[in-house]
Amino acid sequence: MKNKTKQKQGILATNSMMNRIVPHILILTWNVNGLNAPLKRYRVAEWIRIHQPSTCCLQETHLTHKDSHKLKVKGQTKIFHANGHQKQAGAATLTSDKTDFKATTVKKGKKGHYIMIKGLVQQENITI
Secondary structure, X not given: OHHHHHHHHHHHHHHHHHHXXXXXXXXXXXXXXXXXXXXXXXXXXXXXXHHOOOEEXXXXXXXXXXXXXXXOEOOEEEEEEEOOOOOOOOEEEEEEOOOOEEEEEEEEOOOOOOEEEEEEEOOEEEEO
16 A cells, blocks of 8 residues: 555656756857947847847957947846957857846956856856
């Protein structure tokens, strides 16, 4: 009798695990080859708004530190940007406000060639 009860509990646990919604993360990487032109920034921002990635990694932004406000996209509230002193290279990571992301460490290349972010997404360690 005890075996049948354990089997039923195991089946119920398996069924509840199978019916559970498994969260996913959509990460977009894109070499934008410069974001200084307003029309190009608009098109990139519109594409990001439509596809709603959890995290968007942009390479070759060609923006300086003073231009980092140009990376704002509605729905992407956490913005990390690495850049050099000239309008070349540049990397940026935008994270959706719907993603429960908490950055713990941010490492940037001095010339803007890379940005590495360690943090937590839904209590799981992740490195972007």
